[in-house]
Every structure is written in structure tokens, then in C-alpha cells.
Amino acid sequence: MAPNGKPVIGFIGLGIMGKPMARNLMKTGYSLVVHNRGRGPVDELVKEGARAGSSPKDVAQQSDVVITMLPDSPDVEEVVLGKDGVLEGLRPGATLVDMSTIKPAVARRVAEAVVKKLGKALDAPVSGGEKGATEATLSIMVGGPQDVFDAVLPIFQTLGKNIVLVGDSGAGQIAKAANQLVVGVTIEAVAEALALAEAAGVDPAKVRAVLLGGFAQSKILDMHGQRMLDGNFVPGFKAKLHQKDMRIVTETAQESGLDAPAGALALDRFTKLVDSGGGEKDHSALRTLLKAKSAATR
Amino acid sequence: MAPNGKPVIGFIGLGIMGKPMARNLMKTGYSLVVHNRGRGPVDELVKEGARAGSSPKDVAQQSDVVITMLPDSPDVEEVVLGKDGVLEGLRPGATLVDMSTIKPAVARRVAEAVVKKLGKALDAPVSGGEKGATEATLSIMVGGPQDVFDAVLPIFQTLGKNIVLVGDSGAGQIAKAANQLVVGVTIEAVAEALALAEAAGVDPAKVRAVLLGGFAQSKILDMHGQRMLDGNFVPGFKAKLHQKDMRIVTETAQESGLDAPAGALALDRFTKLVDSGGGEKDHSALRTLLKAKSAATR
Numbered sequence A, B: 001m002a003p004n005g006k007p008v009i010g011f012i013g014l015g016i017m018g019k020p021m022a023r024n025l026m027k028t029g030y031s032l033v034v035h036n037r038g039r040g041p042v043d044e045l046v047k048e049g050a051r052a053g054s055s056p057k058d059v060a061q062q063s064d065v066v067i068t069m070l071p072d073s074p075d076v077e078e079v080v081l082g083k084d085g086v087l088e089g090l091r092p093g094a095t096l097v098d099m100s101t102i103k104p105a106v107a108r109r110v111a112e113a114v115v116k117k118l119g120k121a122l123d124a125p126v127s128g129g130e131k132g133a134t135e136a137t138l139s140i141m142v143g144g145p146q147d148v149f150d151a152v153l154p155i156f157q158t159l160g161k162n163i164v165l166v167g168d169s170g171a172g173q174i175a176k177a178a179n180q181l182v183v184g185v186t187i188e189a190v191a192e193a194l195a196l197a198e199a200a201g202v203d204p205a206k207v208r209a210v211l212l213g214g215f216a217q218s219k220i221l222d223m224h225g226q227r228m229l230d231g232n233f234v235p236g237f238k239a240k241l242h243q244k245d246m247r248i249v250t251e252t253a254q255e256s257g258l259d260a261p262a263g264a265l266a267l268d269r270f271t272k273l274v275d276s277g278g279g280e281k282d283h284s285a286l287r288t289l290l291k292a293k294s295a296a297t298r
Helices: A018-027 A038-045 A056-061 A074-080 A104-116 A129-134 A146-159 A171-199 A204-211 A217-228 A237-257 A260-278 A283-289 B018-027 B040-046 B055-061 B073-081 B102-118 B129-135 B146-159 B173-198 B204-210 B217-230 B239-255 B261-278 B285-287
Strands: A009-012 A032-035 A065-068 A096-098 A118-122 A138-143 A160-168 B009-012 B031-035 B065-068 B095-098 B118-125 B137-141 B160-167
Touching: A009 A056, A009 A096, A009 B102, A009 B160, A018 A032, A018 A038, A018 A129, A018 A171, A032 A038, A032 A056, A056 A065, A056 B065, A056 B129, A065 A074, A065 A146, A065 B065, A074 A096, A074 A104, A074 B018, A096 A146, A104 A118, A104 A171, A104 A237, A104 B031, A118 A146, A118 A171, A129 A138, A138 A146, A138 A171, A138 B204, A146 A160, A146 B129, A160 B129, A160 B204, A171 A204, A171 A217, A171 A237, A171 A260, A171 B173, A171 B204, A171 B239, A204 A217, A204 B160, A204 B173, A217 A283, A237 A260, A237 A283, A260 A283, A260 B173, A260 B261, B009 B018, B009 B055, B018 B031, B018 B040, B031 B040, B031 B055, B040 B239, B055 B065, B055 B239, B065 B073, B073 B095, B073 B102, B095 B102, B095 B146, B102 B118, B102 B129, B102 B173, B102 B239, B118 B146, B118 B173, B137 B146, B137 B173, B146 B160, B160 B173, B173 B204, B173 B239, B173 B261, B204 B217, B217 B285, B239 B261, B239 B285, B261 B285
Parallel strands: A009 A032, A009 A065, A065 A096, A096 A118, A138 A160, B009 B031, B009 B065, B065 B095, B095 B118, B137 B160
Antiparallel strands: A118 A138, B118 B137
16 A cells, blocks of 8 residues: 555556556556566656556565556566566555456466466456547456456546446456457448548548448547548557457457457458558558559459 | 428338438428328328329429439339339429439439439438438438539438538439448447357447447447347348448449458348348348357357
């Protein structure tokens, strides 16, 4: 506990999402111990009042709740289960909240390891992007025990708006996979719709405007549709990360015995975008894959 | 002109959409002359104050503005261009507003025929379904000349909320094709996401709830997602009509030299649903195509 009675929070992974989330926690009066592979964001947050942890283990030794916000499953395995990892330093009764988007099976394995060390664990991936992280309006999808969820809820409320305990350990990651499936497929749908308008000689901006008023309305049509019209593919959320998430989707579907053809198509499209050099662009850059053949070449 | 100074409106096609639209026009004080293939809805509206036209030609002879709301391209061609059709009765200077969802090329051909007869024409398909038709909150996508649009705008405002002149003749149908592409693909995405949750042992209702707060938000997730959870596939909008619309989408894409793989997939899914006997169900019944194989058969 910090002197103000709030739990001390360890925060590991200060990327595009993690850094603004850590900032929102500090603004609400939480004491933070932070760690990141690259030193830059650590120095920034230390200037604003955080302490630096020298390793994930060191962070865990000083924290009541450890939050991880990392790119992929292997990163979480390394940072939590690896040498000098969170598990080596975790205090009995402390809680690990993994907010990364990773495979449900890995989330369950990590949670089991934490519980074996007498810790508590939640998987709590988010949706809402950099904007949601900065404005503390993230959707948070949580898997784990009810009492652990209840204890961590005030922290979640500092980070987001729509916070749901979806089920047991791993359920947050299942919900996130469902989320990424919908988001990825909807981006492709919006890209094709705007490309169709343009190819048929109709102003895609007007099409977006009228579609926003009917059944085609979505946050993706609104935000990512505008990015497509502007040709502005600064991330946001990188295509290569969405490719990774679509792999999680298709693997999870396969493991569950489900055919998900639109999910498979979206993975295919992101792979095409990444392979053609667009991996660092915003995921809305799927629009750039769609080019009408000129009349001459048809 | 009717005695109240408002144009007399002919309304042809009193189906799931047309009937409530005609009612909204009557409520606002328009005089209506109505026609429908089946006599039932005509009798209903006559009881409420409409006149019955004996044929599309007869309707046109009595009207300043003729609205058609029909299932498919051949219906519009027959009702407008065929024997005893609108064109035979259309007064010089009168306006045909086709609000059906049909092929852009047919829309342009019909408009040209009307203009040749010294009439005016708009294509003005809608989105928003039976609910939007009843509550007068339809999105209306209009193609045609600005001055004709301006003259008809008060009528549109009686039927919908988000009304956009998208471009020249046929542009409304292009926008509608874009709309149906987004709607069809999004339904498949939502169906796969909820099926994935269920197959992986997570409550799909909770997944829908948390997804509604993030980037996955859409009107489809909200309304059609709820239908899927309820297993309520009473139309709404029939799958066989969405199949027809997805054919228009893929044909229009092809004619424009565009590959639209998600659009093609959605056509494929609707065809599968229709072929397995689900054509009369709501389009959200795409959910019923997704069944996880049991562990034993994997």
C-alpha cells in the first residue's frame, strides 16, 4: 500500500497504449513503479513522479498490483514467467492484471502459474485504441474470479468506461478475439464499400455520410472510414498487430471447432498488407489493397 | 396538386417497407393513390383515406409524384416500363421516385426513359428496415438532379432522417450497394464473433455487451446481435432479399473492375442460407450457419 492507502501499481509495457494508461493512473493518485524494454518512456514517467523498476521482478517486489501491457503472447510469457520475471518477485496475495492481447490458452497458463505462487490473476485486454487509452474510455474485457475483479475494479475505472467480467480466466481474451474479428472484418467491409463507390464514380465521402445514418453505422465506418477518405494511415493500431490478433482469432476458432470464414478472410487481408510493406501503418490501410482495374486492363 | 396545395403522391408497392412509408405520408397530410400486386394492403390504406389506382398507369395519371417501392430490378422495369406501367400514365413534369433497391444500371435506364417522356426521376433507396420505415427514420440515398432532389425533399423528410443527394442518376443505388455490402459483411462478422464466444465457452451476451463499448460497436452488433442471442429470426429484412442485394454488389464491383472479397463472401453466405431453406428468415439468421463441431468429431 502507498501512504495514501491506494495499492502500489507496477506497470510493465509503456508503448502506444501503456504509457497513456500509466499516466491516467498517476493522475488519479496511484503510486507507480514502471518498466519498459526501451528506456525513453520510463524516463518520461519518472519525471512525472513514477519510480523505475530495474526488471519485471523488481517491479513486482514493490507492487500490490502488477499490470502488463505487451505486444504478444511470447512477450507476456517472457516478462511474467521468464528470468527476472514478474513471477520471481510477486508478493503473496498480489495481483497480476495482464491487459495485453494474447492467446486465451497462454492467458490461462500464466494465470495458473500466478495462482501457484499464491498470487491472483486477471486477463483484461482492452478495445478503444490510443484515443481510448488517453481519454480513459477503454472497453475492458475481463476474465478471472469475481472477488479479484471487484478488488481491481477501481483501477479499471481509472482506465476505461465499459468494464465487463466476461467469465473465468481466459474469457477476457476470448472476448477480445471476438472484438478483433468484428473490427478487422468491419474495416475490410468499409474499405470495400468506399472503394466500390469510388470505382463506380460516386463520392465516397457522401456515401460514408449517408451510411452513418442507417444500419451500416459503426464506429469503424465513422473513424476508420474518415481515415480512409483522408488517406491518413498513421497508427492508431498497427496492421501487423491486427494480423497477430487475427491469428489468435483463427487459432481460437480452430481449437473450438468453429469455421469462421470472414475471420479467415480478414487474416488473409492483413497478411497481404503486412507482406506488401504496410505492417507499420494503421489497420485502416486495408483500404490501400483495393484498386479498381482501369477499363483498359479489364 | 391536392386541395391542400401538396402534391398528390402515387405509391406503388405496399410491402413490409412500402406500407408504413405510405402511412407516414398520409399522416403528414399528403393525398395518396396506391397500388399493389396483392389487394390486401390496398384495402387497408383505402380505409385510412387513400385512393386505389387500378394499375401503375392509372396511379401515374392521378399523381404529381410517383413513388415505387418494389422487391427487385425486374419488378421496377415491369411496373415502370411495362404494359399499363407508370410511363404510360406519367404526366409531363411529374416525378418518379424509385425507392426500391435495384441495379444501378437499371436505375439509370429507367431514369432515362422517364426523362424522354418529359418527366423527372430520382433513385432513392433506403436503409433502416421496417423499424426505420415505421418510425420515419430511414436513411435515404438519392441519385439525380439537384433541383428535382430539392423539390422532393419535403416528401423525403416525411419518411426519413438522414437524406443525402449522393450524385447523378444511379448514384443512390451505388450508395445502397455500398450500404448492403457493409451490412451483410458486418452481420457475418457479428455472427462469427458470437459463435466464437459460445464455442469457446464464454457467454455471448456478455461479449456483445462489452464489444458495444469499443471499436466493434455497430448498429448491427446492437440490433442483429440481440436477435442472434434471442434466436429470433422473424424478418426484419429477409435473407433472400439481402442475397439479391449482394448480387447487385458483386455485379456492380465487377462492372467497376473492383475485387471485393468480403462482399463476395457475404453473397456466398446468404446463398448458403437461402439454399438451406432460410431465405424467408431475417438476414441475421446467418448466425445459424455457424456450428462448432463437437470435440468428438474434430
